[in-house]
Amino acid sequence: MVRPPCCDKDGVKKGPWTPEEDLVLVSYVQEHGPGNWRAVPTRTGLMRCSKSCRLRWTNYLRPGIKRGNFTDQEEKLIVHLQALLGNRWAAIASYLPERTDNDIKNYWNTHLKRKLQGGGAGGDGDGGAAGDAVSPKPAAQRPASSSKGQWERRLQTDIDMARRALREALTSLDDVKPPHQPDAANAAAGGGGATTGAAASAGADSPAASSTSGASQCSPSSAGYVLTTENISRMLDGWARKKGGGGGRRAAGSGPATPGATESASGSSEASEVSYGGTALSAAAAPASAFEYETKPTVTAAAAADAGDETQLSAIESWLFADADGIESGSLLDAAMDYTF
DNA sequence: AAGAGGAGCAACCGCTTCAAA
DNA sequence: CTTTGAAGCGGTTGCTCCTCT
Numbered sequence: 001m002v003r004p005p006c007c008d009k010d011g012v013k014k015g016p017w018t019p020e021e022d023l024v025l026v027s028y029v030q031e032h033g034p035g036n037w038r039a040v041p042t043r044t045g046l047m048r049c050s051k052s053c054r055l056r057w058t059n060y061l062r063p064g065i066k067r068g069n070f071t072d073q074e075e076k077l078i079v080h081l082q083a084l085l086g087n088r089w090a091a092i093a094s095y096l097p098e099r100t101d102n103d104i105k106n107y108w109n110t111h112l113k114r115k116l117q118g119g120g121a122g123g124d125g126d127g128g129a130a131g132d133a134v135s136p137k138p139a140a141q142r143p144a145s146s147s148k149g150q151w152e153r154r155l156q157t158d159i160d161m162a163r164r165a166l167r168e169a170l171t172s173l174d175d176v177k178p179p180h181q182p183d184a185a186n187a188a189a190g191g192g193g194a195t196t197g198a199a200a201s202a203g204a205d206s207p208a209a210s211s212t213s214g215a216s217q218c219s220p221s222s223a224g225y226v227l228t229t230e231n232i233s234r235m236l237d238g239w240a241r242k243k244g245g246g247g248g249r250r251a252a253g254s255g256p257a258t259p260g261a262t263e264s265a266s267g268s269s270e271a272s273e274v275s276y277g278g279t280a281l282s283a284a285a286a287p288a289s290a291f292e293y294e295t296k297p298t299v300t301a302a303a304a305a306d307a308g309d310e311t312q313l314s315a316i317e318s319w320l321f322a323d324a325d326g327i328e329s330g331s332l333l334d335a336a337m338d339y340t341f
Numbered sequence: 342a343a344g345a346g347g348a349g350c351a352a353c354c355g356c357t358t359c360a361a362a
Numbered sequence: 363c364t365t366t367g368a369a370g371c372g373g374t375t376g377c378t379c380c381t382c383t
Binding site for chain 1: 367368369370371372373376377
């Protein structure tokens with residue numbers, strides 16, 4: 001009746017991932033591509049549950065993810081989408097391709113929810129402005145869980161509502177940033193990027209495209225490896241600093257290898273070889289073709305970095321306002337998928 | 342300077358759904 | 363058509379760090 005857990009309790013390691021484990025996992029994915037997670041623990045020797053491997057990859061190791069420093073645009077988008085879609089974080093995350101559902105969920109729970117609750121007058125109320133302006137009826141009533149194909153279809157049915165919500169969001173964003181004024185956009189984005197050293201924008205993949213290729217969610221084909229290396233570099237760098245420097249967060253021996261959330265912008269080219277714990281590791285050992293498995297629309301890190309949030313937003317805006325061009329809602333998903341940034 | 346409480350983040354758990362046999 | 367395995371999602375928990383007293 002009760003399905004046994006995906007992995008046995010005994011012999012399965014839990015807790016924070018170590019850099020070594022991350023490297024093993026990254027190497028495996030580079031070699032075999034994401035997916036077939038069930039086989040990962042056995043084939044890599046990782047004493048981890050397959051689910052844990054998938055989660056680790058999806059949330060931290062996969063290329064193109066941006067961590068921390070949510071921009072104002074992102075924040076508003078999340079608020080509106082949450083009002084519209086409910087706690088369907090994966091669906092929401094599909095509109096913020098650089099963000100993981102877990103990240104968005106955490107951000108919502110730690111920042112936005114409190115912000116909206118506490119400052120009913122201060123901003124968009126959870127049930128307040130966001131809900132009122134966009135959708136009086138949060139879609140949270142829907143079944144909570146939705147796997148890939150399922151939510152994709154559901155998303156497609158929701159796409160009109162989402163579109164309205166996004167339009168509302170973007171309309172409100174116009175107060176912050178006129179749609180086609182790069183300077184203003186840069187200023188807004190700069191709050192996270194230039195000033196705080198957030199990870200360079202890795203470009204926005206297509207909205208709603210995260211489910212098109214199985215496990216892969218963001219997959220620059222050629223740049224992906226670079227980004228992965230950056231991630232590893234950041235991870236190892238941060239870990240080394242934290243561990244060796246003895247000052248950082250999670251300085252204890254069990255400290256997880258958090259891919260540097262805030263220290264990333266400038267040091268990305270250092271990725272070729274890094275050392276931690278006295279051991280030099282070549283992060284570039286794996287073949288660059290590793291991410292050919294991934295099929296999402298190509299986006300290069302450079303282009304994304306140049307484009308930044310402005311481009312992302314413009315693409316979304318274009319998508320939204322394509323409504324006027326008569327794009328059928330049934331094809332919206334495809335239209336959205338066609339975006340390359 | 343030390344301690345307590347709060348906040349944020351990473352990871353785990355259980356459930357649901359999909360796909361293959 | 364039914365069963366079984368695998369993947370994905372959302373909720374929740376635990377750990378660590380930061381800030382305030």
